[in-house]
Amino acid sequence: KTSPKPSAHVAVKSYACQRRSPLNHHNTFLTEPLEILAENAEFMENEGRNIAFRRSASVLKALPRVVRRMEDLKNLPCLGGHSLRVIKEILEDGASQEVETTKQSEQFQAMKALTGVFGVGVKSADRWFREGLRNPSDLIRTGQKLNHTQQAGVRYYNDLNKPVTKKEAEAISDMVGKAVRAVLPGAILTLTGGFRRGKEVGHDVDFLITHPEEGAEEGMMPKVLKWLEDQGLLLYQKTTRNSYLESRDGPERAPHHMDRFERCFSIFKLEQTKECSGTTAGAAGMSEQQSGPSWRAVRVDLVVSPYSQFAYATLGWTGSKLFERDLRRWAGQERGMSLSNHALYDSKRHHYLHASSEEEIFTHLGLEYIPPSERNA
Numbered sequence: 266k267t268s269p270k271p272s273a274h275v276a277v278k279s280y281a282c283q284r285r286s287p288l289n290h291h292n293t294f295l296t297e298p299l300e301i302l303a304e305n306a307e308f309m310e311n312e313g314r315n316i317a318f319r320r321s322a323s324v325l326k327a328l329p330r331v332v333r334r335m336e337d338l339k340n341l342p343c344l345g346g347h348s349l350r351v352i353k354e355i356l357e358d359g360a361s362q363e364v365e366t367t368k369q370s371e372q373f374q375a376m377k378a379l380t381g382v383f384g385v386g387v388k389s390a391d392r393w394f395r396e397g398l399r400n401p402s403d404l405i406r407t408g409q410k411l412n413h414t415q416q417a418g419v420r421y422y423n424d425l426n427k428p429v430t431k432k433e434a435e436a437i438s439d440m441v442g443k444a445v446r447a448v449l450p451g452a453i454l455t456l457t458g459g460f461r462r463g464k465e466v467g468h469d470v471d472f473l474i475t476h477p478e479e480g481a482e483e484g485m486m487p488k489v490l491k492w493l494e495d496q497g498l499l500l501y502q503k504t505t506r507n508s509y510l511e512s513r514d515g516p517e518r519a520p521h522h523m524d525r526f527e528r529c530f531s532i533f534k535l536e537q538t539k540e541c542s543g544t545t546a547g548a549a550g551m552s553e554q555q556s557g558p559s560w561r562a563v564r565v566d567l568v569v570s571p572y573s574q575f576a577y578a579t580l581g582w583t584g585s586k587l588f589e590r591d592l593r594r595w596a597g598q599e600r601g602m603s604l605s606n607h608a609l610y611d612s613k614r615h616h617y618l619h620a621s622s623e624e625e626i627f628t629h630l631g632l633e634y635i636p637p638s639e640r641n642a
């Protein structure tokens with residue numbers, strides 16, 4: 266009988282920003298169920314539980330192999346009793362009763378459908394759920410008062426819930442790049458968010474815009490939007506100077522890491538090639554209409570940053586959300602520093618730390634550099 270090798274237990278660090286989290290990992294069969302419970306906790310506005318399940322799932326993403334037995338989890342950080350029970354059940358029975366019940370529950374399904382409307386946060390969705398509403402068509406049917414964002418969200422609901430492909434993100438990147446350079450020669454456009462981390466699909470396309478000459482980027486956003494609008498590429502746009510969370514779901518959601526960049530939430534009209542427009546148009550006798558629309562709606566976020574803050578903005582907008590959260594937590598708890606999407610402040614020495622690249626920020630924080638493709642925590 267062979268005893269398990271000690272090397273079977275890998276050391277995993279407790280902050281997500283200390284770990285390498287590739288896009289494709291070995292334990293999706295565990296992380297997906299845990300993330301269902303996290304999402305459900307989010308719908309119940311139980312932030313502690315949400316983050317606990319997110320952290321458990323994230324730790325499993327960093328493992329170099331499939332988890333087969335509970336012993337494989339020995340010495341791993343962030344795995345609480347509840348997560349361990351769920352994992353054990355999946356390892357033993359192939360599924361967790363709690364996860365299956367949650368997925369089937371009317372509340373979970375309704376919250377998912379309602380928060381799936383662009384512009385609808387957990388608070389509004391929960392209120393509607395308690396009033397008996399279950400999906401976007403109920404909002405229309407019962408004549409709910411919707412703001413402009415939510416109206417656009419309902420109008421383009423199907424398109425916006427269809428994953429955006431990398432190819433579509435690249436097509437939009439070309440369009441935005443043209444707009445940005447036409448408005449301000451020398452301007453730099455960076456694709457951020459999930460696509461920068463190497464994801465094949467996303468729920469939106471995130472961009473960061475800057476210009477090497479400090480201050481030149483000021484007043485750019487309206488011009489870029491006008492250029493795009495004149496080309497007929499915009500279905501919806503709303504510019505804000507506030508944080509994304511604040512503007513998404515009301516001021517009560519304002520986070521501690523307030524982001525003051527000029528930001529535009531938009532919906533693009535993306536022309537589709539025949540192969541992409543869904544239904545097969547080639548069949549004999551099919552009219553243009555039956556072949557489906559020639560365009561689709563895509564959510565696009567644009568952020569303008571001064572050059573001096575560009576490295577921090579890039580790091581802050583690349584994600585993942587948990588990676589960002591742990592970067593800020595690491596800075597505060599382990600370094601006595603305060604990290605935002607704009608800057609890094611050393612609270613002990615009372616000064617800001619300049620950085621012109623993401624690598625420099627990791628160095629300031631005393632962290633090993635993790636490339637975007639391994640920030641999928």
Ligand code: DCP
Nearest residue numbers: 458459467468469471581582583584585586589
């Ligand atoms: N972000 C964050 N905290 C939030 C929202 C966003 O730190 N609450 C940052 C990190 C995200 C980035 O902004 O990666 C973009 O936000 P998205 O919601 O677009 O997230 P992703 O691009 O990572 O995922 P998706 O593929 O769903 O768009």
Ligand code: MG
Nearest residue numbers: 458459469471
């Ligand atoms: Mg995104």
